Amino acid sequence: MTLQQLKYIIEIVNCGSINEAAKRLFITQPSLSNAVKELEAEIGFDLFLRTPKGITLSVDGAEFLGYARQVVEQAGLLEQRYLSKKPSRQLCSISTQHYAFAVNAFVNLIRESGSDEYEFTLRETRTHEIIEDVKNLRSEIGILYKNPFNRKVIEKLLRENRLDFHPLFTAKPHIFISSQNPLADRPYVTLEDLQDYPYLSFEQGEYNSFYFSEEILSTVYRKKSIHVSDRATLFNLLIGLNGYTISTGIVSADLNGDNIKSVPLKVEDEIQVGWIANHQIQLSMQAGAYIRELKAVIQLYGLTLSE
Secondary structure (H helix, E strand, C coil): CCHHHHHHHHHHHHHCCHHHHHHHHCCCHHHHHHHHHHHHHHHCCCCEEEECCEEEECHHHHHHHHHHHHHHHHHHHHHHHHCCCCCCCEEEEEEECCCHHHHHHHHHHHHHHCCCCEEEEEEECCHHHHHHHHHCCCCCEEEEEECCCCHHHHHHHHHHCCEEEEEEEEECCEEEEECCCCCCCCCCECHHHHCCCCEEEECCHHHCCHHHCCCCCCCCCCCCEEEECCHHHHHHHHHHCCCEEEECCCCCHHHHCCCEEEEEECCCCCEEEEEEEECCCCCCHHHHHHHHHHHHHHHHCCCCCCC
16 A cells, blocks of 8 residues: 555545546556556455446545545655655535535635645535535535424435534524615514515525425425525525525625625524534544634624534
């Protein structure tokens, strides 16, 4: 087993494809495939499951990847300290529901990384895809929420995919609306107050189940409803159509300006936001740093971190 082989495995996982990894590593695809097969023969199990649709890590491969990342990171630190080599390119991938605080933390992570070279990925995506990304280690961390309505379904999916949920905070529901909306100065609003305003939500593709909705109260009937795929479009429609959406109440003036306001929604519900990860692997240093940045940003917004 060599350090180079470990780097190969990490690059394949990051790319999700042996062909793409070979291109990035500047070697031929057969050479990379042979290196993987030699390593699998040495350790006695398959690292990847090979299907007509591509490759995914096996259960044993996921555990192996955690150790491989630690070894490669420590080797990099040794080279920096004793061989005066420049820091290796940092890699980190996060999948998240559409939360401003997740972006804030990502910005802080990059600013604090201190690396001349890095390749970070932030995917604001659908709920089911977040689970799939973390399951297949396309992302180290996923950020999503649970509440009384979706809890059993989400927890069942996490168990089946060997993923752990780590709570970050619990929030009372709020609506996001334009600062020019007639409801913007209310101390709180009710569902009745909102019935004539367009309701905006993030579409979930083929997994468009109520349980995968990024917004609570997904089963409530609305006269006017618009589904969008990205946060910028949603905020533009909040302003242009006087629409509303439901979220945690954390809105970032740095990212979204002063055009969006957060108003408490008077309902008996709560939103528990947390991060998920594969429980068989050790997080990279960058992933650990991102979690610390997440917690710091959440506290800056005045929320209490979960124990």
